[in-house]
Amino acid sequence: MPVLVNFKICDNSKDCSGITACPNKVFLWNALKKTIFFDNAKCTACGGCVSSCPVGAIKVAKNQKEFKKLKKEIREDPRKVSDLFIDRYGAQPLHKAFFISQDKFDEQIIESSKLVVAELFNDKSIQCLYCSIPIKDLFEGKDIKYRKVAIEGVALLERFNVVSLPALLFFKQGKLVSKIEGHFVPEQKLELDKKIKVSFK
Numbered sequence: 001m002p003v004l005v006n007f008k009i010c011d012n013s014k015d016c017s018g019i020t021a022c023p024n025k026v027f028l029w030n031a032l033k034k035t036i037f038f039d040n041a042k043c044t045a046c047g048g049c050v051s052s053c054p055v056g057a058i059k060v061a062k063n064q065k066e067f068k069k070l071k072k073e074i075r076e077d078p079r080k081v082s083d084l085f086i087d088r089y090g091a092q093p094l095h096k097a098f099f100i101s102q103d104k105f106d107e108q109i110i111e112s113s114k115l116v117v118a119e120l121f122n123d124k125s126i127q128c129l130y131c132s133i134p135i136k137d138l139f140e141g142k143d144i145k146y147r148k149v150a151i152e153g154v155a156l157l158e159r160f161n162v163v164s165l166p167a168l169l170f171f172k173q174g175k176l177v178s179k180i181e182g183h184f185v186p187e188q189k190l191e192l193d194k195k196i197k198v199s200f201k
């Protein structure tokens with residue numbers, strides 16, 4: 001009874017931190033249905049999973065009353081995943097939930113069943129900190145998995161033939177279907193929007 005997941009703000013992927021955080025294997029990944037599920041009968045309400053989720057989507061209720069209250073809160077939560085995209089295109093990450101190290105690229109992006117947008121950036125590009133476009137403005141309402149990757153060395157650049165940073169790479173079922181390269185200042189947002197629309201086709 002104790003565990004609830006707010007799937008409105010959870011990108012429901014097999015790299016869910018609850019799967020690794022729970023000592024009782026309550027959280028599991030259904031590879032067939034491509035979804036997280038949890039076996040509450042095994043849960044001891046220890047709370048260990050709650051702090052593991054970087055977007056706060058995991059809740060644990062201590063009793064029936066709290067369970068009902070949390071369920072209502074989730075039901076009434078107006079947010080969606082894209083509301084959590086506080087990062088700015090090309091600039092240093094602001095929300096750790098979407099930032100991954102380069103060695104997690106395949107696991108989180110290539111092996112994902114979702115439409116994934118991977119932003120490659122080089123955090124030394126000061127320019128991006130001051131004039132960059134909010135990711136939320138670019139992907140508002142889009143059902144995507146967004147991840148931000150700090151580029152080290154040339155491996156990923158050569159692998160996807162990227163010549164200028166920052167860059168947005170679009171993956172469907174692990175296949176690169178489109179990419180957008182280079183810095184866009186806020187005045188160029190419409191131009192970038194158009195390129196993104198084309199990338200989603």
Ligand code: SF4
Nearest residue numbers: 022043044046047049
């Ligand atoms: S509360 Fe504890 S036992 Fe229950 S799912 Fe979370 S980590 Fe597992």
